[in-house]
Amino acid sequence: xxxxxxTMALFVFALSGVxxxxxxxKQKGLEINVGVLSDDKxxxxxxxxxxxxxxxxxxxxxxxAAEYNHEYATYGTLDIPLETYLGEAGYSLQLLGDARKIINxxxxxxxVLGYETFNRNEKLLYDGSMIKNENGFxxxxxxxxxxxxxxxxxxxxxxxxxxxxxxxTSRDEFRPSAGLGLxxxx
Numbered sequence: 284x285x286x287x288x289x290t291m292a293l294f295v296f297a298l299s300g301v302x303x304x305x306x307x308x309k310q311k312g313l314e315i316n317v318g319v320l321s322d323d324k325x326x327x328x329x330x331x332x333x334x335x336x337x338x339x340x341x342x343x344x345x346x347x348a349a350e351y352n353h354e355y356a357t358y359g360t361l362d363i364p365l366e367t368y369l370g371e372a373g374y375s376l377q378l379l380g381d382a383r384k385i386i387n388x389x390x391x392x393x394x395v396l397g398y399e400t401f402n403r404n405e406k407l408l409y410d411g412s413m414i415k416n417e418n419g420f421x422x423x424x425x426x427x428x429x430x431x432x433x434x435x436x437x438x439x440x441x442x443x444x445x446x447x448x449x450x451x452t453s454r455d456e457f458r459p460s461a462g463l464g465l466x467x468x469x
Contacts, residue, residue: 305384305433305436305468306338306342306344306384307338308338308339308340309337309338310337310338310468310469311335311336311337311338311468311469312335312336312338312344312439312466312467312468312469313333313334313335313336313466313467313469314332314333314334314335314336314439314441314464314465314466314467315331315332315333315334315464315465316330316331316332316333316334316441316443316462316463316464317329317330317331317332317462317463317464318330318332318443318445318460318461318462318463319460319461319462320352320354320458320459320460321354327354327355327362328353328354328355329352329353330350330351330352330353330460330462331350331351332348332349332350332351332462332464333348333349333350334346334347334348334349335347335348336375336466336468341377342377342380342384342387342389343374343375343376343377344374344375345372345373345374345375346371346372346373346374346375346391346393347371347372348369348370348371348372348393349368349369349370350367350368350369350370350371350397351366351367351368351369352365352366352367352368352369352458353365353366354366354367358408358412359410361408361409363401363402363408363414364401364402364403365399365400365401365402365454366399366400366403367397367398367399367400367421367449368397368398368399369395369396369397369421369447370395370396370397371393371394371395371396371425372393372394373391373392373393373394373425374391374392375389375390375391375429376389376390376391377389378390384433385432385433386430386431386432386433387430387431387432388428388429388430388431389428389429389431390426390427390428390429391425391426391427391428391429392424392425392426393424393425393426393427394422394423394424394425395421395422395423395424395425395447395449396420396421396422397420397421397422397449398418398419398420398421399418399419399421399452399454400418401414401416401417401418402414404418415453416453416454417453419451419452420451421449421450421451421452422449422450422451423447423448423449423450423451423456424447424448425445425446425447425448426445426446426447427443427444427445427446428443428444428445429441429442429443429444429464430442430443431466436468437467437468437469438465438466438467438468439465439466439467439468440463440464440465441463441464441465441466442463443461443462443463443464444459444460444461445459445460445461445462446458446459446460447460
């Protein structure tokens with residue numbers, strides 16, 4: 284009789300769709316994001332981002348990320364590569380979320396520090412023109428609004444709109460972007 288009760292209990296337990304706990308304080312997640320930096324040159328201007336998340340209370344989390352931005356500036360028939368390497372750290376607040384923690388809306392504020400290069404440090408162009416922009420360190424702040432949905436107990440799909448304001452640059456200070464990401468929670 285004992286075996287029958289245990290077997291039935293395990294069967295009911297398996298059918299009920301057991302879910303792991305989500306967004307547990309001190310839980311860590313590794314996230315990769317890709318996206319576009321402008322709507323002019325889709326596919327040419329992009330970013331890649333790798334981030335570590337550490338959850339706090341109420342679905343909020345700390346974010347630590349490394350990012351690579353690649354853009355082109357057009358000069359005549361030449362596309363000049365503009366590359367930015369960034370590190371950022373910040374905090375994400377959960378604005379909205381359902382009771383089962385399947386869909387969440389988060390806003391994140393970050394501090395940003397990095398380095399940007401123009402034409403891979405080549406100042407002279409094919410026609411004798413010189414690039415006046417200087418390579419150098421940039422710093423600033425960033426923000427993102429993300430819609431996060433759990434695909435399973437460990438995988439999270441992220442749709443995000445982002446903006447950064449960078450100082451110390453000879454380019455545009457305001458840099459919006461949009462992207463898609465995938466997070467694996469350990």
